[in-house]
Amino acid sequence: MKQAAHKTHTLKEATVKLMQYCAYRDRTHKEVEEKLKSMNMIPEAQEQIIMELMRENFLNEERFAKNFARGKFRIKKWGKKRITNELKIKGISARNIQTGLKEISETDYLTTFHEISEKKWETIKETSVIKKKKKLVDYLQYRGWESHLVFDKANELSKLND
Incomplete structure (x- = not known):
């Protein structure tokens, strides 16, 4: 039984391959390091390729x-x-x-927050206001909205329903 041979890459081949990998979409250092490890590149070569990718602005x-x-x-x-x-x-x-x-403007952030909160509130089919509030809070927190915004909005919306 013959063992599968690992494809080896020269430094130049690996660099070109990683440039294509990074050009397809932005990557993190971690993703690039994992890709280089999967290509069986030695640590010195990995370091050299990463430096080249950063120098050429493929990795930022x-x-x-x-x-x-x-x-x-x-x-x-x-x-x-x-x-x-x-x-x-x-x-x-x-x-x-x-x-x-900082790419997210505070105005857009709050506008979006209020829009999705109100939209979600309308879609929650729950007769109990307490359960409805809990579902809204869970939904918004799962999506990473700050607790103070979430609880203030849940209280505001539940008061409108009273």
């Missing part, structure tokens, strides 16, 4: 954090807590997370 965590924050807020309607946690999991630095969050 600040840009990644900004795009991620904007995208998750606009498309998935995530709050800042969820965006922050997801970026931490991806290994993004606290400084880049803060820079990313």
Whole structure:
């Protein structure tokens, strides 16, 4: 039985492959390191390739954090807590997370929060106001909206129903 041979890459081949990988969409350092490990690149080569990707601006965590924050807020309607946690999991630095969050204007943030809260409130089919409030709170907190906003909004909406 013949063992499967691992494909080896020269430094140049691996660099080009990783440039394509990063050009497809923004990547984190962690993703690039995992990709290089899966290609069986030695640590010295990994380091060299990462430096080259950064020099050529294929790998830029600040840009990644900004795009991620904007995208998750606009498309998935995530709050800042969820965006922050997801970026931490991806290994993004606290400084880049803060820079990313600055991409979301406070006005847009609050407008979106009120819109999704009110829309969700209308769709919750619950006769008990307490249960309805709990469902709204759970929904908004899961999406990473700050507790003070969530509880204030839940109280405001439940008072309108009284």
